[in-house]
Amino acid sequence: MDWKTRYAEKLRSPDEAARLVKSGDRVWVGMFGSTPETMCKALYARHPELRDVELHHYVAPFVWATPETRQAFRVHTGYSTPADRAAVNEGRAEYIPLGNFRQSWVKEAIGGERGFDVCIVKTSPPDENGFLSFGTALWINRTIADISRQIVCEVDERLIRTFGENWLHISEVTALVEHDPADDRPLPIAPRSPETEAATEVICTLIATELIRDRDTLQIGIGDVTAAMALYLEEKHDLGIQTELIPGGVIDLMEKGVVTGRYKQIAPGKVVGAAFAAISPEEARKAHLNPRIELWDFCHTDDLRLLVRQENFVAINNGLQVDVTGQVSAESLEGKVFSGPGGQTVFAVAASNCEGGRSIIALPSSSVVNGERRSRIVAQLPPGSMVTVTRGYVDYVVTEQGIATLRGKTVRQRIEELVSVAHPDFRVELRKEAQRLYGV
Numbered sequence: 001m002d003w004k005t006r007y008a009e010k011l012r013s014p015d016e017a018a019r020l021v022k023s024g025d026r027v028w029v030g031m032f033g034s035t036p037e038t039m040c041k042a043l044y045a046r047h048p049e050l051r052d053v054e055l056h057h058y059v060a061p062f063v064w065a066t067p068e069t070r071q072a073f074r075v076h077t078g079y080s081t082p083a084d085r086a087a088v089n090e091g092r093a094e095y096i097p098l099g100n101f102r103q104s105w106v107k108e109a110i111g112g113e114r115g116f117d118v119c120i121v122k123t124s125p126p127d128e129n130g131f132l133s134f135g136t137a138l139w140i141n142r143t144i145a146d147i148s149r150q151i152v153c154e155v156d157e158r159l160i161r162t163f164g165e166n167w168l169h170i171s172e173v174t175a176l177v178e179h180d181p182a183d184d185r186p187l188p189i190a191p192r193s194p195e196t197e198a199a200t201e202v203i204c205t206l207i208a209t210e211l212i213r214d215r216d217t218l219q220i221g222i223g224d225v226t227a228a229m230a231l232y233l234e235e236k237h238d239l240g241i242q243t244e245l246i247p248g249g250v251i252d253l254m255e256k257g258v259v260t261g262r263y264k265q266i267a268p269g270k271v272v273g274a275a276f277a278a279i280s281p282e283e284a285r286k287a288h289l290n291p292r293i294e295l296w297d298f299c300h301t302d303d304l305r306l307l308v309r310q311e312n313f314v315a316i317n318n319g320l321q322v323d324v325t326g327q328v329s330a331e332s333l334e335g336k337v338f339s340g341p342g343g344q345t346v347f348a349v350a351a352s353n354c355e356g357g358r359s360i361i362a363l364p365s366s367s368v369v370n371g372e373r374r375s376r377i378v379a380q381l382p383p384g385s386m387v388t389v390t391r392g393y394v395d396y397v398v399t400e401q402g403i404a405t406l407r408g409k410t411v412r413q414r415i416e417e418l419v420s421v422a423h424p425d426f427r428v429e430l431r432k433e434a435q436r437l438y439g440v
Contacts, residue, residue, distance in 0.1 A: 003125040003155070004178075012175040014042035017152045020175065021118050023051040028144045030121035031079075032059040033137030033275060036154035037183035039120050047072035056110070058340070060084055061188050065093045079340030080331075081188035088337045095337050097386060099345040103143055103299035111147040119148035122179065123168060124159035130170035135159030136276040136284055138166045140298040150174040160284050164272070164294030187278050192224050199364040200225045202400040207316060208232040210403060211360055211396060212239075215263040216312045219243040219347045222277055223318030223330075225362045233258055240264040242310060244301050244343040246273035251286045251293075261292070265310050270294050274301045302343040307350035315351035317344045317389075319363040319397070323381050324415045324434050326391030326406045328361050335384030344388055352393040361389065365399035366423040377422035379433035397421060412440040 004011055021027055021043060030036055040062045050072040055064060058078045065075045065087035075093040077084055087093035096110070107115075121141050123132040132153055134141050142165050145151055151172055156179040192200065203225050212218070212233065217240035220229045230249030233239065240261040241250055250271060253259040261269045271293045276284070287293050300306070307313065319328045320338060328348075331340050351357040366375050377399070381387065395407040397418060404417035415434045419427050434440065 003176075007126060007170060007176055010170070010173060010176045012177055014038050014177050015045075017175045017177045018042040018046055020150055020152060021046070021050065021053060023053065025117035026054045026112075026114060027056065028116045028119040028121075028148060029055065029057040029060070029062075030134075030137070030141055031057065031139050032061070032187060033278070034122045034134055034139055034141055035061055036120050036122040036152075036177075036179070037062070037185055038180045039152060039154045039177055041183055043120070044069070056116070059188070061185055077340070079342060080337050081339070082190070083188055085338065097331070097341065099341050101140070101298045101302035101343060101346065102304070106140065106143055106299055107147050111144070115147035115149065116144060117148070118150045118152060119144055120152045120154070121145070122156055122159070123153040124161060125155050125157060126170045127161070132168045132170065132173070133159055133161040134166050134168070134295070136162075136279065136287065136295075138164075138295040138297060139275050142166075142168070142297040143299050145172060152177060154179045160288035162287060162289065162293055162295045163291060164296045165300065166295040189278060190224070195368070196224050196364055199400040200228050203362050203364070203398050204229050204232040206398050206403055207360060207362065208236070211358060211398070212236060212314060213312070214238055216240070216314045217242050217261075217264050217266075217310050219313070219315045219317075219351070220247050221245070221315075221317035221342065221344055221347070222247065225364065226316050226318050227277060229316060238262045241271040241273065242266055242301070242307070242313070243273045244275070244298065244347070246271065246276045248277055248279050248283060251283050254292060263312070266306060267294065272296060272301060274298050298343070302346050304346050304350055307347065308354050310350070310354055310357075312356035313351050313354045314358045314360065315344075315347035316360045316362060317348065319361045319376070321376050321378050321381060321385070322361060322363065322397055322418065323378050324418045324430060325411055325438070326394045326397065326414050326418065327381060327387050328389040328391075328394055329381055329385045330388040332384065332386045335382040337386075341386075341388045348389040348393045352395060359389070359393055359395045361394055361397045363397075363399060365401050365421060366426070373423070373425065375423055375426035375430070377418050377426070377430065379430055379437055411438055415440060
C-alpha cells in the first residue's frame with residue numbers, strides 16, 4: 001500500500017492546502033533546498049484575498065515581494081538571495097540579522113509567543129513507520145515544526161533519508177501535498193566567473209597546504225570560494241566534518257579515507273551537518289541512509305556551547321569585504337544587504353576559542369563590478385555595512401595574493417598583513433587611507 005492510500009485522509013490539493021493560511025497568519029516556508037515549490041506557487045496565487053501574512057522564507061529561490069503582493073505578504077528573511085535582495089534593500093521585505101542558533105533563543109526570538117500558524121516544507125513520503133525525511137535539506141525545519149500549529153508537507157519522491165534529527169512523523173502533519181516536478185526551479189547559486197575560479201584554486205590550495213592539518217575537524221561555509229574546498233583536501237588524513245552546510249566532494253573524501261572523523265570529540269566517526277549543498281543525484285544516493293552521515297537541525301550544528309568542545313576545530317568561511325584591521329562583512333556589500341551571516345559568526349567564535357582551533361576567512365582580493373575593478377580589502381567598511389565577524393575572531397584572511405596572519409597582531413601589523421594580500425592595484429591607496437584613519 002503506497003503512502004497516498006495509507007494517508008488519504010491527509011492528502012490535499014495544493015490549492016486546498018494553501019487555504020490553511022489565513023490573513024494575519026505567521027507562516028514558515030522551508031528554505032533553500034527544502035523550498036516547497038508547488039505550495040509556494042499555490043500560496044502566491046492566493047495573494048488577492050490575503051492580508052498581512054507574515055511570511056518567513058530564508059535563502060529563498062521564490063519571489064514573494066512584488067507590487068501585487070504588497071498587501072498580502074510581509075516577507076521576512078535571515079539570508080537574502082537574488083529573489084529578495086532588491087526587496088530587502090528597498091524596504092519591501094524585512095531582514096533579520098541572525099547569529100545565535102541556540103534552540104531556546106530561536107523559539108523565543110523567531111517563533112515568539114505565538115510560534116507559526118502554518119509551516120510549509122518539502123519532505124520525502126512517509127515510510128512504513130510514518131516517518132518523513134527532509135532529504136538533503138533539514139536546516140532549521142525540525143525546530144520550526146515544533147513551534148508550528150499546522151504543518152503542510154509537500155512530498156517529493158526523490159528525497160533521501162539520513163540519520164540524525166532528519167525526520168518528521170506523520171502524526172504531526174496536517175496535510176500532505178504531492179510535489180509537481182514541473183515546478184522545480186534552480187537554486188539561487190550564482191555561477192563563478194573565470195577570474196573567481198582562478199582565485200578559488202589559489203586560495204583553496206593555500207588553505208589546504210598551509211592552514212589545515214591532519215586530524216583537524218572542519219566547518220566549511222558555502223560561497224564563491226569555499227564551496228570548492230573539499231576538492232583540495234585529498235592529501236590530508238583523518239579529517240572530521242562538523243558543519244552547517246556539507247559541501248560537494250565530502251562524500252568522495254569519505255570514500256577515499258581522507259574524512260574519517262576519528263579524532264572528533266563531537267560525534268566521532270560521523271560527518272555532521274544541517275544540510276548538503278546542491279549536490280549531484282549520485283552524491284545524494286551515497287548519502288541515503290549512510291550510517292556515517294547525520295543531519296541535525298541548526299540548533300544543534302550551530303550551538304556555540306557544543307562547538308567549543310571540539311579540539312582542532314577549523315572554521316573556513318567567505319567574506320564579501322574585510323577592512324584592514326580584520327573586520328569581516330559576509331552579509332552586506334557596499335553597505336547594502338547581500339546575503340546573510342548563516343552560522344559564520346558562531347563558527348568563527350568557536351574556532352577562535354577551542355583548543356587548537358583556527359578561524360579562516362577566504363575571499364578574492366578584488367572583483368570587477370560594472371566594468372570597474374574594486375578591492376575587497378578596504379580601509380574601512382562602507383557606511384551601513386554589517387560586521388559578521390569582529391576582528392578578534394579572525395585568525396587568518398586568505399586571498400589569491402597570500403595569507404594574512406592576524407592572530408595576536410597589533411593594528412599596525414594587521415594593516416601590513418592585510419595590505420600585503422590586497423590586489424596590487426590598491427595597496428598604495430590602502431596604506432595611505434589606513435594611516436589617515438588609524439594613524440599608523
